[in-house]
Amino acid sequence: MNAFRWITLAALGVAVAVPFTRAVVAAEFVDPLSSPAIQSEKAVNGMFTGLASAGQRLVAVGQRGHIFYSDDNGTRWKQGEVPVSSDLVAVQFPSPTQGWAVGHDGVVLHSDNKGETWTRQLDGRQVGQIMLEHYQQQAAPDDALLADAQRMIDEGADKPFLDVWFANEKTGYVVGAFNLIFRTDDGGRTWVPLMDRTDNPGALNFYGMRAIGSDLFIVGEQGLVLKLDPTSQRFVGVPTPYSGSYFGVTGTPGAVLVYGLRGNVYRSVDHGSNWEKVELGLSSSITASTVTADGRIILVSQAGHVLISSDDGVTFTQKPQERLGPAAAAQATGSGSVVVAGAQGLRQLPFE
Known part of the structure; x- marks a missing residue:
């Protein structure tokens, strides 16, 4: 099992063991990058790990390349057409029609019709070569970056992208395992690696990326928080009081929150210079977030707890739920x- 499939499942609190032999793998393996996602009505009940709004439409992505969309706030879902069957992790729409989804095997998908059909823009078979060519062209090539690029080529398409964020229909980023970060300024037709522009010497995994107000943040392993410096166009380290993994970042223009393992949430009102812990009264990891149209911040735990803040994340109130279940993503309707x-x-849950 791919190591980063375990990342996705671990975030959901799901333990999986898959016995197999080399003979079975050799006989039955089908490259997910060469196999379209299977159309199946039952797939809507499978594992999903990413959600986004495309205007008034909701779009969900998950295992085996499954993408579904809903035009009635999540009551009914239709399946999109996807050219790969790789597990998908995250999705984002900077406009009602244009969206991007990312996942395992280094795949980046694009839709220009609100998630109904998708095309592949990038995958793990290209990532290493793009890195190698880019860093070879630098005035003073970095041997470590060149070695990383060659390793990517040699190891093949096994490194996932774990989040995506676009400022508009042209400019966006994808981030993932081992310091992977690429930027596009032409809507995904070309991608530029930015591994030399991150304060991440340990090549820690990037789990989440979002803009809060005028600031663009990345969060990841071992308390890693980075913020884009607009002048240098470098993602610089932002110290926080916690050294455990952060799974995501959310907030309002006046406050940014980073959240992760064991219910740890930290809040800053000065663009990340200082942080205070937000007490939730939970030990369950926070794995998802969303912000309502009127500015309420919603956090969802690994176990399915839903917590709501109406004061920019100063305090949260837990919303009682009849049934809890593992959560990986959330989207307000x-x-x-x-x-x-x-x-x-x-699942569609009321929060009013």
């Missing part, structure tokens, strides 16, 4: 509900 994605499919 316009109908007074939040859709939660996880190992049990897609």
